[in-house]
Amino acid sequence: MRAHAPKRLPRRVAGILAAAGVALATPALGVRLGELKAHSALGEPLDVTVALRPSRGEAPVPDCFRLGSARSTDLLVEAGATVAVERQGPSLRLRLRTRAPIQEPALHFRLNAGCPGGRSSTRDYEIPLSPRIALAKPAAGAAPGEAAGQRSLPGDTLASIAGAIYPRNTAARDAYVEALRAGNPALAGLAPDEPIPDGSNLVLPDLRGFAMGLAPPRATAEPPPAATHAPPPPAAFAGSGA
Numbered sequence: 001m002r003a004h005a006p007k008r009l010p011r012r013v014a015g016i017l018a019a020a021g022v023a024l025a026t027p028a029l030g031v032r033l034g035e036l037k038a039h040s041a042l043g044e045p046l047d048v049t050v051a052l053r054p055s056r057g058e059a060p061v062p063d064c065f066r067l068g069s070a071r072s073t074d075l076l077v078e079a080g081a082t083v084a085v086e087r088q089g090p091s092l093r094l095r096l097r098t099r100a101p102i103q104e105p106a107l108h109f110r111l112n113a114g115c116p117g118g119r120s121s122t123r124d125y126e127i128p129l130s131p132r133i134a135l136a137k138p139a140a141g142a143a144p145g146e147a148a149g150q151r152s153l154p155g156d157t158l159a160s161i162a163g164a165i166y167p168r169n170t171a172a173r174d175a176y177v178e179a180l181r182a183g184n185p186a187l188a189g190l191a192p193d194e195p196i197p198d199g200s201n202l203v204l205p206d207l208r209g210f211a212m213g214l215a216p217p218r219a220t221a222e223p224p225p226a227a228t229h230a231p232p233p234p235a236a237f238a239g240s241g242a
Helices: 020-024 073-078 158-165 170-183 207-214
Strands: 031-038 045-054 065-068 082-088 091-101 106-113 121-128
Touching (some): 065 073, 073 091, 073 106, 158 170, 170 207
Antiparallel strands (some): 045 091, 065 106, 082 091
16 A cells, blocks of 8 residues: 655645645646545544545645644644545545544544645544444354444443543533443442453443433423412392382
8 A cells, every 4th residue: 555655734734735846746636535434442543534536637645635624623733633645456545643642532624625726625524433442252152143242441440431532521421421330230330430340341322322312401391370260259249128
């Protein structure tokens, strides 16, 4: 696999090649951005690839790509984001990496593609990240096709797993600990900082569904009290004539 040398990606790369010779080597066509694939986990330096679909004769280089304004742009820049263009057989892909670990469980960034003089394209990407947990071997006697559990690593605790996903949100971290207990009955009596037995099969809560459950419920107006009617006044008695 051949790859262009990684280039440091500042927040707003102009996308203009400095050397005229390099610019002439890049045809003024266009490149489309394809699907993204994550190769890293939460707490690790980011490593993702994006499929590239260049026009015929297009030879994209790292200078053709830049980060646009989005929620996670500053985070990626501070983590030392770099890009490289790699070739796998007839296909091209863009590789985005950071030098520092990423501790946010969900990233949103915008990627702009455009070589000098060519058409540009933009695409937004969402990256959900989960802690890397080794897959357990299927238990002896497991039925064919039965999904293997996830195995805890030495030193894992309920609090450490929740803290890796929600490092700054105490309420969400505590709620995630409870969700881990609910999904793993064998760990229901385990204290948050008590080590999980090595090799325990874990069921991790779905992050998307869990995050939706954290949203405060909409307040519902109480129905107005039922109307009450005062009893009619007693009928007046007519006075008797003298």
